[in-house]
Amino acid sequence: MSIDTIRIRGARTHNLRNVDIDIPRNRLVVITGVSGSGKSSLAFDTLLAEARRQYIDSLSVYARQFFEQLERPDVDRIDGLQPAVAVDQRQGTHSPRSTVGTVTEAYDFLRLLYARAGDLTCAACGAAISQQSPEEVRQVIEQLPPATKAMLLAPLVRGRRGKHAEAIEQVRKAGLVRVRIDGETYPIEDAPELEPRKNHTIEAVVDRIVLREGVEPRLAESVRLALRHGDGVLVLAYQTPDDKAAGGWKERVFNTRYACADCGTGVAEIEPRTFSFNTPYGACPECDGLGAVEARGDVYPCEACGGSRLRPEARACRVAGRGIDEIVRMPVVDALEFFRELDPPEDRRPIAEPIVREIVRRLEFLVRAGVGYLSLDRGADTLSGGELQRVRLASAIGSGLVGVMYLLDEPSVGLHPADNDRLLAALRDLQAEGNSVIVVEHDEAMMRAADWLIDVGPGAGARGGAIVAEGTPEQVTGCEASVTGAYLSGRRRVWDAEKGDASEAAPAVAWLELSGATLHNLREVDLAVPLGKLTCVTGVSGSGKSSLVIETLAAALARRLHGATQRGGPYRGIKGLGAVDRAVVVDQSAIGRSPRSNPATFVGAFDEIRKVFAKTKIARQRGWKAGRFSFNTKGGRCEACQGQGATRLEMNFLPDLFVPCEVCRGARFERSTLAVRFHGKNIADVLNLCIDDAAALFENVAPVHRLIAPLVDVGLGYLRLGQPSNTLSGGEAQRVKLAGELGATSSNTNAGHTFYILDEPTTGLHAEDIRRLIGVLRKLVDAGNTVLVIEHHTGVMQASDWLIDMGPGGGAAGGRIVAAGTPIEVARCPESITAKWLQEPS
Known part of the structure; x- marks a missing residue:
């Protein structure tokens, strides 16, 4: 070897x-x-x-x-x-708190940079933060209204895990009699034992005092003690007479290291976690670090933080005049330019330069992976599978590993042909290492x-x-x-040029027009889609395709046609809805998260198959109805596994295993039900058939074949009829949905006037499968429907009746329609980046 x-x-x-x-x-x-x-x-x-x-x-x-x-x-x-390292398209467990910055770890280095080399300014007045003397602290407290109740606290532990018994003992040894733990005040002898796995805040109560004449000496001594025990930090909890009427207490932090010279506002600490929206020490208290709040049924940004997710203290820190929230809002390509030109002050250069070097490396990888139009604050759960994979690829390149086997699942998904060169260069860099x-x-x-x-x-x-x-x-x-x-x-092509321009069919007699779309980078875009035609929207990554089609047009159609409550992107007006009966978005979301869901149940074929078995001689003799042949209800299913075909086996220190049911051996039905056969096959045999074979089995059973045939047409004949939905890829799930629409169309004599929107339906498809997919889309159009696809495959572009090219670039360089017309017309447009690929056979 x-x-x-x-x-x-x-x-x-x-x-x-x-x-x-x-x-x-x-x-x-x-x-x-x-x-x-x-x-x-x-x-x-x-x-x-x-x-x-x-x-x-x-x-x-x-x-x-x-x-x-x-x-x-x-x-x-x-x-x-x-x-091995796998970089696939699965969304994983990314929450709304995950961003491009956190996934690539660029944000971790940003937090470190701002904590160690940032210029502090006051969140209240904007003045520079400077050191604060104990005397200044005392004077600020004395200026509170007479009769104000005040509690002077020395912070010992701030948001850290552990039992912290040593901190409690420290309070006791100092001769102090009270302690505040996680906001609750206790006598020192009654301090509770703390949960070691939870974060805790522990503060020694140095003094409780009412501000009145003659209290100045006591206050000065208490301030001195609190600052000594709190390592230069004092927390003042106070209640003025007006606050008492309202029933509330206020808090203020004083810090002999960080304080505003103008208004006296102090900052407890400046640490990397100060800039983290995943901890209470950095997260905006109004939105808990999510950047958005729910109001009147809608979510678009928190007013307190402006969508930045951070507390005012974190936003007030500056590097070269910019806050961390400003940096993460920039497109990555602009942020990269900012850090390349950054010149730290002489005294902070030894600290800043190695951190900036790591940030620049990660941003460079993102640009080379073709996602430079994204911003670091973009939510990971809003990225397409291809975008997320390229973001993770950038992290992999940045790790600097050598001798590793990287496995990638269609990293070109979502990429315009013009973006492929950068992706290939990134992969070559990975291989060259x-x-x-x-x-x-x-x-x-x-x-x-x-x-x-x-x-x-x-x-x-x-x-x-x-x-x-x-x-x-x-x-x-x-x-x-x-x-x-x-x-x-070139011996075979997805779309033969000899077939001519697809748009040579009868011209559109009606149009759907959306005007003034401005979501994200869209620049007052006016979109016109011919009804009863196949239209393709294309453009480089980040040009605004999804913002226009999915987040604006699809959302508008859902509200206007189906009464949906969630708002989409802003637009000025929409015309032509009178010629559209309904709108259907066929995306790549899962068709079911349970193993009980499968292609047969989704398209409705399993209902008809169960009716076929109910009509057999044995079933009629026993008086069994279609429900007998369902694995979701009692009667015909195996009760040992409740129709799942597998049972959970606990393995103690190893993960649980799922093993075939010992009673039904994975068949999911009980023995007498399995005795009923159609053309020699029982219900379990039918579910285990590949869809191609199932279509042949039910060729003469019209109600079943009509629903199964579209699954074959969209290239899913290799799947098992009863394959669990949670094992399907996003592209497979999208084609199952498309097949379901085809089946519904073929059974409805009044079908037509439906507006279909598909987001990259060629995902996961070989050229041979794409050729078949184009035929399926044509069937929908021939039935009188409108099909609008977001797509980059040149074969789909060339086969479209109408082509809309967005760009010319991504992010701020995109957001407008560069060209619209037949594929031949767009191919002649000198401003269109897509034109180059339309001129070549596919």
Whole structure:
């Protein structure tokens, strides 16, 4: 075995057919093939699974319980395997608090920079923060109204985990008789035992005093003691006579190190956590660090912090005249320019320069990955799968690891062809550092740029799982057996130029017009969509496509046609709704999060299949109705597993396992129900059929075939009819939804006048599948519907009746319609970046 290869022998995971293959190490390798051919089974379910399993097995038994246990892949052996890092499109567990800055760790370095090298200004008056003397502290307190009740506190612990018994003991030794813990005051002897895993704030009560004439000496001594015990910090809790009437207490912080010379406002501490919106010490108290609040059923920004998520003290700190909230709002490309030109003061240069260097590295990686139009405060949960993957890719490049196997799942998703060069450069940088980069991809430019190309197929499901061709892109291009090679060579095309311009059909007689869209970077955009046509909206990443189509137009249609309450992006007006009956957004969100949901249930085919079984001779003799054949209700299902087909097995210090039910052995139905057969197959057999075979089985059962056939048409014939929905990719879920709409259209003689909006429907599709998808979209249009797609694939662009190109750039450089017309007309537009790719055959 060569040390320069990863050697796989006998891979049989899922549909792989005993695959033997040698993959070159430290090269850019692309694995491609039609949907369902076995690409992901080879890359992720075999290579990644084995690499992770080997890593977890190297840990102690105790440590393993904290990791998800992966099954050993069905493979004889893998040699030459490197440590693996997966950069896929899954959203993971990102919460509204996760941002581009936190995911890339750029924000962590920003917080450190502002805490250690920032210029402090007063949040109340804007004056510079300077040191405050004990005498100044006393004078400020004395200026409070007479009869004010005051409690002087010395902070000992601020928001840190632990029992902190030593802090309580410190109060006792100092001779103080009270302590305030997490806002509650206790006699020292009654101080509660603290939960060690929770954050706590502990303050010694130095004195309780009422401000009146003659109290000055006592106040001066108490201030001195509080500052001594509080390490220069004093917390004043006070209640003026007016406050007493209102029933409230106020607090003020004094700090002999940080205080405003004009108004006396103090800052308790300046630490990195001061700039964190994930802790109460940095988060805006009004929105709890989320940057937005709910009002009148709607969410768009918190008035207290202006959407910055931070407290006033954090926003008041400056580096080169800019607050941290201003930096994170900038597009990454602008923030990069700011830090490249940053010249720290001489006394702070040793501290600032290494921090700035790390920030610049991460921002450079984001720009090179093609997402320089994003801002660091952009929520991670608002990113598309492709954007999130490229953000995570930037983090991977920034880690500086060497000798690692990186596996990426379609990193070009969401990228305009014009952005591919930067992505390829980023992958090349990763590979040049001494890593293996293995990419599951369908993009033609990515395949042509690969060092090694592997084509899996030849078909999907049971007809796939073999290595059809491997070698350099030129070698695969010349392989007659490779479908991928046929597209790379031009022997086959997604859209043949000989078919002419798709728009040569009858011109549109009606238009839907949206005017004055201004969300995000949109510049008073006026959008006109021809009804009854296939329209494609394209443009470089960040040009404003989703802002215009999804967040503005789709939201407007939902409100105007269906009474939705959530507001979309602002616009001036909309015309042409009289010719539209309903609007449907077919996106990539999951069709169901439960294993009980599957393609058959989603499109409605399972209801009809159960009726077929209810009409069989045995079922009629026993008086069984369609409900008998449902795994969701009692009667026909296996009650041992309640129709799930698997039971949970507790493994003590190992993660729980799901094993096939011992009673039904995974069939999900009880024995007598399984005795009912249709053409020799019981209900469990039917659910385990691939959709292609199910369509053949029910070819003469019109109600079932009508609903299953669209699943075949959209290229999902390789899926099992009863495959759990939570195992489907985003692209597969989107096509299931599209098939459901096709089935509904074919059953409704009054179908038509529906406005369909699709967001990148070619995600996860090979060129052969895209050719079929275009046919499906055409069926919807031929039925009298309007189809509007956001798409970058040139084949879909060329097959459209109407093309809208946005840009010309991303972020601030985009936000307007550069060209609109037939594909041929847009191809002639000199300002359109897309025009170059429209002029080439696809």
